[in-house]
Amino acid sequence: MSVISEENVRGGSVFKDICADDEDGQPTEIESLCMNCYQNGTTRLLLTKIPFFKEVIVSSFSCANCSWSNTEIQSAGRIQDQGVCYTLTVKTKQDLNREVVKADSATTRIPELDFEIPPFTQKGSLSTVEGLLDRAVAGLEQDQPVRRATDPEVSDKIDEFIRKLKKLKEVEDEFTLVIEDPSGNSFVENPVAPQKDEALTVVHFKRTVQQEQQLGIRADDDDALGEPAGNDLDTMRGEVLVFNTNCPECNAPASTNMKLVQVPHFKEVVIMATNCESCGHRTNEVKSGGATEELGTRITLHVTSPSDMTRDLLKSETCSVIIPELEFELGMAALCGKFTTLEGLLNDIKELTVSKNPFFCGDSSTSDRLQKLGEFGQKVDKVIAGELHVHVVLDDPAGNSYLQNVYAPDPDPEMTIEKYTRSFEQNEELGLNDMKTEGYQTED
Incomplete structure (x- = not known):
């Protein structure tokens, strides 16, 4: 039908x-x-x-x-470019009211109870943290009458575990809720948006071959990534490569243009741009053409004039953006790599935080939340217009981000560039701790 x-x-x-x-x-x-x-x-x-x-x-x-x-x-939309993992520390009963979009491909874990709901064992749901706990309890209680008759010992252990799950709703002790979704289509509410949520950690990650096979975007017998036909970068410089893809908005066939570009006083980057003729959607993304630097880079610009909005800016996918005066922090991978201007970055931040916030409109919105996000959008507009002076901090542990120095080659009085040693956690997020590049032996 x-x-x-x-x-x-x-x-x-x-x-x-x-x-x-x-x-x-x-x-x-x-x-x-x-x-x-x-x-x-x-x-x-x-x-x-x-x-x-x-x-x-x-x-x-x-x-x-x-x-x-x-x-x-x-x-019913597209699978995102990266997977996402939300880690929420539930400290108060108010955290139980956080709204959660859980896709059917997501894995739900509570480490304190050694509890896990594997992917594709539940249908996708729009609920709250308390609703997820109630759904887990209902699933465990479903076959308990049969277990009590056939296997009382197992039934007693499950009853004990159900009591532990129900006790979590009292929040007598802190517990951790982890939602890991390789499709990138799950979401956990940040009630203090646009400010950083200290209780919530969001990490974007690259899917494994097994996860892509589970999502149906890779054949089961395809275990290796395809290698490019050639590795001569000199032949690619000066050329615009075109390859077929699908529009990320309407999924219609589209073309993506890719080109290697040398950024003045910086390094070489790869710029990719997609233009859909069906719906008019345009997108661009920047990837670093070099290796991860030995030191991280923190760039701080004091915005004092509307002319600062025209500064060229390269934000890699590993770069976080901080605006202390607005109490705003955008984590790495929240926005893809971009080669734009400072004004373009601020507009993207406003769009991501306000326009694309899933709890900004509809039944999930509240007057306080609408007012808070609306005021944040107005402050961003004032920064762009030069009416509000702030500091914009680009913190890139990979060292692959750049902000134009309009006084080059002389130092910029309004900009400071700091090199720092990455922490163990930052190396872990970049995948460097387990990376071995020395001591290999070649077999003849």
């Missing part, structure tokens, strides 16, 4: 924006079998768009015969 009407197909995208006043965004109702009483119930499907989470399919089932109900959310 088709759930997409011919009218929707003719009218364009079947995914509608979320809007409380939109009378056309009614869910599609389908008669379906209840898996609890095996009589007919009703499934409601809503194809919609939400910020950050792209297109989703929200489904809700209810049975009028036995009153059983079930809801789930499934991503």
Whole structure:
């Protein structure tokens, strides 16, 4: 049975924006079998768009015969370029109210209880931290009556573990919730946005071959990454390479242009740009063309004039951005590598923090949160207009970021560049601690 009407197909995208006043965004109702009483119930499907989470399919089932109900959310958008891992330290009962988007490919762990929910064992959900705990308890309690009759010893151990899970909701002691999603489509709320959340750590990572196979984006028998046909960079300089790809917004066929560029007074970088002719979406990304530097780099610029907005800026994917006067910190990999201006970076920060914040609009928003994010956006606009003087800090442990010195080759009085030794944790995030580049022996 088709759930997409011919009218929707003719009218364009079947995914509608979320809007409380939109009378056309009614869910599609389908008669379906209840898996609890095996009589007919009703499934409601809503194809919609939400910020950050792209297109989703929200489904809700209810049975009028036995009153059983079930809801789930499934991503209908693209798999992100990187996986994401959220680590939340739950300290108070207020942390239990944090909203969580958990994709079906995500792994949920509570290290203190040695508890783990493997990927693809639960459907995707839009819930809270407390809701995740309740769902875990409900799953463990589901077959307990049968276990008590067939294996009382195992049943008693599960009952004890269920009590431990329920006790977590009292938050008598701190515990850690880890959500690791190789698809990058999970999300944990930051209630103090745009400020940094001290209780929440977000790490983006590159997927392994096994994870790509689980997501269905790599064949099961493909265990090795393809190597480029040639390694002569001299032949690539001065040329614009074009290769086919898909638009990250509408998934239509598009072309990506790639070119090696030498940044003055810095190093060589790879610039990639994608332009979709179907929906008009444009994106660009910068990758460092060199190796990881021996020392990290911290660049601090005192913004004192609107002319500072025109400074060229190279932000690598390992660079974090800090604006102390706004109490703002953007972690590494939150924004992809960019070759832009300082104004372009601030506009990207505003768009990511306000426009693409999944809890900025809809039923999840509150007046306090809307006011706080709105004020942050206004402050960013004042910085761009030169009405508010701030310090912008680019902290790149890989040393591959750059900010233009308009006084070059003389020192810039408003900019300081500091070289520092990376910590063990920073080397761990860059994958350098386990990297061995010396002492290899070649077999004849």
